Amino acid sequence: xxxxxxxxxxxxxxxxxxxxxxxxxxxIGLYALVALFALFGGVSLDDTKRRVWRENxxxxxxxxxxxxxxxxxxxxxxKWLRPKMExxxxxxxxxxxxxxxxxxxxxxxxxxxxxxxxxxxxxDEAAGIYDEWxxxxxxxxxxxxxxxxxxxxxxxxxxxxxxxxDMIEELEGEIEYYEGQLEQAARAxxxxxxxxxxxxxxxxxxxxxxxxxxxxxxxxGTDSKGASxxxxxxxxxxxxxxxxFVTAVGAVLIGTLLGAAAGFFGRFVDEAVMWxxxxxxxxxxxxxxxxxxxxxxxxxxxxxxRPALALVPLYAAFGMTFWVGTxxxxxxxxMKIKELEYVQAATAIxxxxxxxVLRHVVPNTVHLMFINFSLLFIAAIKGEVILSFLGLGVKGxxxxxxxxxxxxxxxxxxxxxxxxxxxxxxxxxxxxxxxLSDALQDAFDPKHVS
Amino acid sequence: xxxTNSGEPVLKVRHLTTRFRTDxxxxxxxxxxxxxxxxxxxxGIVGESGCGKTVTSKSIMRLLPEQVTxxxxxxxxxxxGENIARLSEKRMREVRGDxxxxxxQEPMTSLNPVFRIGWQLDEALRYHTKLGRKQRRERAIxxxxxxxxxxxxxxxxxxxxxxxxGMRQRVMIAMALCCEPDVLIADEPTTALxxxxxxQILSLMNSLKEKLQTAxxxxxxxxxxxxxxxxxxxxxxxxxxxxxxxxxxxxxxPQHPYTQALLDSIPKQGNxxxxxxxxxxxxxxxxxxDLPHGCRFQDRCKFKEQRCVDGEPVLEDGPDGRPxxxxxxxxxxxxxxxxxxxHAEGA
Ligand SMILES: Nc1ncnc2c1ncn2[C@@H]1O[C@H](COP(=O)(O)OP(=O)(O)OP(=O)(O)O)[C@@H](O)[C@H]1O
Ligand SMILES: [Mg+2]
Numbered sequence: 001x002x003x004x005x006x007x008x009x010x011x012x013x014x015x016x017x018x019x020x021x022x023x024x025x026x027x028i029g030l031y032a033l034v035a036l037f038a039l040f041g042g043v044s045l046d047d048t049k050r051r052v053w054r055e056n057x058x059x060x061x062x063x064x065x066x067x068x069x070x071x072x073x074x075x076x077x078x079k080w081l082r083p084k085m086e087x088x089x090x091x092x093x094x095x096x097x098x099x100x101x102x103x104x105x106x107x108x109x110x111x112x113x114x115x116x117x118x119x120x121x122x123x124d125e126a127a128g129i130y131d132e133w134x135x136x137x138x139x140x141x142x143x144x145x146x147x148x149x150x151x152x153x154x155x156x157x158x159x160x161x162x163x164x165x166d167m168i169e170e171l172e173g174e175i176e177y178y179e180g181q182l183e184q185a186a187r188a189x190x191x192x193x194x195x196x197x198x199x200x201x202x203x204x205x206x207x208x209x210x211x212x213x214x215x216x217x218x219x220x221g222t223d224s225k226g227a228s229x230x231x232x233x234x235x236x237x238x239x240x241x242x243x244x245f246v247t248a249v250g251a252v253l254i255g256t257l258l259g260a261a262a263g264f265f266g267r268f269v270d271e272a273v274m275w276x277x278x279x280x281x282x283x284x285x286x287x288x289x290x291x292x293x294x295x296x297x298x299x300x301x302x303x304x305x306r307p308a309l310a311l312v313p314l315y316a317a318f319g320m321t322f323w324v325g326t327x328x329x330x331x332x333x334x335m336k337i338k339e340l341e342y343v344q345a346a347t348a349i350x351x352x353x354x355x356x357v358l359r360h361v362v363p364n365t366v367h368l369m370f371i372n373f374s375l376l377f378i379a380a381i382k383g384e385v386i387l388s389f390l391g392l393g394v395k396g397x398x399x400x401x402x403x404x405x406x407x408x409x410x411x412x413x414x415x416x417x418x419x420x421x422x423x424x425x426x427x428x429x430x431x432x433x434x435x436l437s438d439a440l441q442d443a444f445d446p447k448h449v450s
Numbered sequence: 451x452x453x454t455n456s457g458e459p460v461l462k463v464r465h466l467t468t469r470f471r472t473d474x475x476x477x478x479x480x481x482x483x484x485x486x487x488x489x490x491x492x493x494g495i496v497g498e499s500g501c502g503k504t505v506t507s508k509s510i511m512r513l514l515p516e517q518v519t520x521x522x523x524x525x526x527x528x529x530x531g532e533n534i535a536r537l538s539e540k541r542m543r544e545v546r547g548d549x550x551x552x553x554x555q556e557p558m559t560s561l562n563p564v565f566r567i568g569w570q571l572d573e574a575l576r577y578h579t580k581l582g583r584k585q586r587r588e589r590a591i592x593x594x595x596x597x598x599x600x601x602x603x604x605x606x607x608x609x610x611x612x613x614x615x616g617m618r619q620r621v622m623i624a625m626a627l628c629c630e631p632d633v634l635i636a637d638e639p640t641t642a643l644x645x646x647x648x649x650q651i652l653s654l655m656n657s658l659k660e661k662l663q664t665a666x667x668x669x670x671x672x673x674x675x676x677x678x679x680x681x682x683x684x685x686x687x688x689x690x691x692x693x694x695x696x697x698x699x700x701x702x703x704p705q706h707p708y709t710q711a712l713l714d715s716i717p718k719q720g721n722x723x724x725x726x727x728x729x730x731x732x733x734x735x736x737x738x739x740d741l742p743h744g745c746r747f748q749d750r751c752k753f754k755e756q757r758c759v760d761g762e763p764v765l766e767d768g769p770d771g772r773p774x775x776x777x778x779x780x781x782x783x784x785x786x787x788x789x790x791x792x793h794a795e796g797a
Contacts (some may be wrong), residue, residue, distance in 0.1 A: 124753075267517060340559045341555075341560040342561055342563075343560045345552075347546070348511055348513060348547060348552040350577060351545040351577060359573075
């Protein structure tokens with residue numbers, strides 16, 4: 001009822017007229033949907049670790065050069081499929097052979113639905129093409145190299161005052177031979193196309209929804225273990241919401257209750273609360289967070305195998321520090337409200353003071369609770385990223401901070417997809433929340449009410 | 451005290467003295483105030499701004515901030531045979547709202563903006579009665595009907611901001627009266643309302659008083675309001691009672707120069723035609739911090755003499771037989787022209 005009244009209030013109407021705020025809310029809603037989707041099993045922790053393609057595949061913006069394409073093909077045939085297919089060939093019984101086939105799956109992409117023998121036959125054909133392609137590539141590489149040397153030698157010989165005719169002829173012969181070799185090697189792209197076709201037959205990209213899912217997982221490339229970056233990003237969105245929501249709710253509740261008590265009862269309650277507040281706020285909060293997280297080290301909360309528990313130190317650290325700001329704001333507001341006549345009227349009806357605080361005063365601070373919730377939500381998300389980057393935050397599961405920490409080495413070698421995805425997702429959410437909390441403040445701060 | 455009412459007073463205030471601790475030291479805002487409220491009558495407490503009317507009423511309700519308020523030992527607020535100035539907070543909560551109710555000056559902020567008025571009425575009933583949910587709602591609607599709110603079945607589900615100021619004050623009255631208190635304290639209930647609404651609210655209070663037999667303690671600085679609804683008046687000045695008595699007597703024969711000055715400052719029909727300007731009381735109310743030695747009204751009094759500076763008068767029966775705090779109370783001989791006019795008007 002309180003909420004309904006809040007949603008119908010003048011501030012809310014003002015907020016609804018603010019187009020930016022509405023866009024921001026829609027964006028946040030979208031994120032929330034993703035987070036909910038992940039929460040209810042749409043993206044599991046295993047999904048974030050499963051290999052979907054080779055390591056460090058770039059995402060959609062980076063054009064595939066010939067080198068990268070060749071490298072990828074080589075990886076697919078030689079590094080990925082060959083061991084599995086050879087293991088299947090060596091397998092003593094049907095079950096272990098099937099197991100080897102199963103290990104060839106890359107996400108939604110599994111081996112063709114054919115009898116085992118046909119799969120192996122297909123592989124043999126592919127392996128044949130591969131070997132030929134490889135050989136041609138080697139030949140071409142060698143020819144290119146040799147040609148370069150011979151051409152230099154030839155030029156040098158010709159430039160001499162008295163060129164040795166025999167030498168020149170010999171060199172020309174060599175050059176002719178290697179040019180011939182190179183011509184043969186020009187067939188390599190053809191073979192590559194053949195190989196690609198064969199591999200597609202053996203290891204087809206699924207059609208329909210699974211195919212879309214498979215391709216979607218590759219949109220933003222893969223990380224250093226071949227796992228999908230976008231899946232990690234989506235899972236990390238859930239983690240971000242989880243941390244943001246739990247800590248913001250916790251901190252707003254603690255802050256509101258303590259702030260309301262301090263503001264309403266005054267005297268020693270106020271002194272005690274404000275003492276804690278000023279003590280906590282005199283410590284730089286990241287330092288305090290780091291200390292708290294280090295304190296939890298070695299406890300059951302510091303176990304990679306139980307990632308859900310590993311979040312508890314973060315919740316505790318954020319919850320303990322973030323309520324301070326809310327407490328201050330609510331205290332001030334309550335000091336104002338308690339002088340209003342409806343509070344006196346409630347006292348005049350005979351209600352007890354604790355009841356009046358909870359039932360009459362606190363409901364009048366809902367707007368502040370909302371503003372603070374949105375501020376703390378982003379603060380928690382940003383805090384998570386910083387702590388995880390420092391290795392003090394999330395453990396055993398991907399988060400935006402973990403993704404950014406991971407991409408430290410990748411970035412120096414020119415691979416920026418993981419850091420890009422993590423920061424873009426974070427940026428979008430933080431920006432949306434900032435716009436929303438600004439709009440909330442505009443709509444509800446009496447100083448702004450027009 | 452006047453004995454116009456027979457029987458026991460429902461509320462008996464004796465020597466009420468309220469002090470505040472402030473940064474500049476202790477200040478006495480209400481000084482030795484005594485009066486009675488009899489069942490079913492309306493007592494007006496009148497005085498200029500700052501004279502301690504609100505402090506008096508909040509002292510009775512014990513609504514003043516505990517930390518800074520000192521209610522003097524000798525103060526007695528007798529209600530139903532008990533001194534409620536000494537009651538425990540827990541017992542006091544049973545008295546508040548149920549036995550003595552209060553309504554406030556500012557109808558705009560007297561209702562909690564985040565709750566429907568039905569909820570707020572219901573809350574009071576839930577607290578003080580044992581009625582069931584449906585009965586409480588019926589009672590709430592009945593109360594709204596009683597205070598002349600049109601369409602109460604619909605209004606009960608509205609929020610305070612959907613109501614006008616006059617409506618809100620009616621709701622406040624309904625809330626105050628829903629537990630049928632013995633005494634209703636109304637602190638300037640009509641000051642914030644415009645004149646027509648003011649008149650409606652006052653006649654509403656008058657008719658409710660008759661219907662419910664609730665004693666009303668009406669705080670106001672408007673003698674016009676007093677004339678309309680009160681049976682008796684207590685005039686206060688700078689924290690002290692300076693005169694009290696039945697309305698008719700006070701209006702006809704004021705004994706204290708201040709009361710008379712207040713009466714002169716009421717706009718009256720015909721004065722303009724007669725070329726008379728509205729009288730004002732010269733000077734200002736003395737600050738509680740430096741009250742003059744002697745009579746507190748001396749600086750503004752037309753009849754000031756040395757005795758007024760030498761010592762403060764006590765509250766004792768004056769020439770008209772009513773208590774007055776003045777060394778030289780007015781009588782017919784001293785103020786014939788004024789009284790003549792008033793008699794003429796009264797006739
Ligand atoms: N909490 C407090 N601390 C200190 N002084 C106070 C406090 N409350 C009231 N006073 C003082 O007590 C005096 C009487 O105030 P009170 O509110 O009773 O006046 P009033 O007669 O109701 O005036 P008005 O007609 O303006 O409502 C004033 O001088 C005021 O400054
Ligand atoms: Mg007042």
